[in-house]
Amino acid sequence: MSDCQETRLKLGHPVPDFEIDTYDPAVNNFGKISLEGQKSAGKWTILFFYPADFTFV
Amino acid sequence: MGAEVITVSTDTQFVHLAWQRHEKELAAVKYPMGSDPTGNLARMFGVYDDTSGLALRGTFIINPEGILMNSEVNFYNMGRNIDELMRKYKANLYLAKKTDEGCPSKWQDEGDKTLKPSPDMVGRVHEALND
Numbered sequence: 600m601s602d603c604q605e606t607r608l609k610l611g612h613p614v615p616d617f618e619i620d621t622y623d624p625a626v627n628n629f630g631k632i633s634l635e636g637q638k639s640a641g642k643w644t645i646l647f648f649y650p651a652d653f654t655f656v
Numbered sequence: 657m658g659a660e661v662i663t664v665s666t667d668t669q670f671v672h673l674a675w676q677r678h679e680k681e682l683a684a685v686k687y688p689m690g691s692d693p694t695g696n697l698a699r700m701f702g703v704y705d706d707t708s709g710l711a712l713r714g715t716f717i718i719n720p721e722g723i724l725m726n727s728e729v730n731f732y733n734m735g736r737n738i739d740e741l742m743r744k745y746k747a748n749l750y751l752a753k754k755t756d757e758g759c760p761s762k763w764q765d766e767g768d769k770t771l772k773p774s775p776d777m778v779g780r781v782h783e784a785l786n787d
Contacts, residue, residue, distance in 0.1 A: 608701060613722050617697055619664065621688040622672040629669050632662055632688055634722055643659035644718040645745065646690075648703050650710040650732055652667040652675040 659717075659745060664690040664697060666711055703729055715741055717748055760785060 608614060618633035637644045649656045667675075672689035676682045690697070692711065698704035703714035713736060717726035725748050730736055747759040750766055757770040769785060771777065777784050 608724050608727075610724055610727060612724060614716075614718050614724050615700065616722075617700065619662075619690040619692055619697060620669045621662070621690050622669040622676065623688040624676050624682075625686040625688075629673075630688065632660070632690060634718070637660060637718070638720060638722050641720045643720055643745070643748070645659050645661045645741070646697075646701065646714070646716040646718070647661060647663045647687075648698055648701065648711040648714040648716075649663065649665050650708070650712070651665055652671050653679070655735065656663070656713075 658749070661687045662690045663687055664692050664711065666692050666695050666698065666709060668693050701727075717745060719748065719752065 614634060616634045618631055618635075621630045621632050622628075623630055634644065647656075665672075669689065669691040672691060676685055676689065692698055695704045695709065695711070698711035698714075701714055701716055703712040704710075705712055710732075712732065713730040713734070715726070715728045715736060716724060719725050726744050728736070728741075743764060746765060747763055750770075751757065751759060754770070757772050759768075759770055762768070763770065771781070771784055
């Protein structure tokens, strides 16, 4: 078993819906973003994972 | 730009706020900062590291229909090239309109040479790219 799980998502296939809490510096407020909301708005989504705040990204 | 960029780590939205206000490098950041304290979103994308409880440097482009179009994962010690991410995003936008074309590695923007796979191109990619 490796340290990092194998992804189950595949290119060209649907991503299951998700919702996460956010802090949005543009409006200086907390909020939520969901994939369903992005799809309803007709928007592309770029997820940019990084290990930890207060380090380099 | 037409896309929502969401940065995500296993920190909470409260720590995101504190970091963004403290770190001068982030003064101009306008992207929503997503919080994934359970690591569930990182697990879904296969970038959760069980030994550290942190997410690896994964980048994923999802189209407006919710289809995963690009994925790239770097280990902790390597940063990402934002120009290359934008190139891939622009290529995705272009290819969504021109479904019979392909963007070669040096494609940068609309107007640059693309490829249309066909019997004529088999074994002649060099000519297709350079003529």
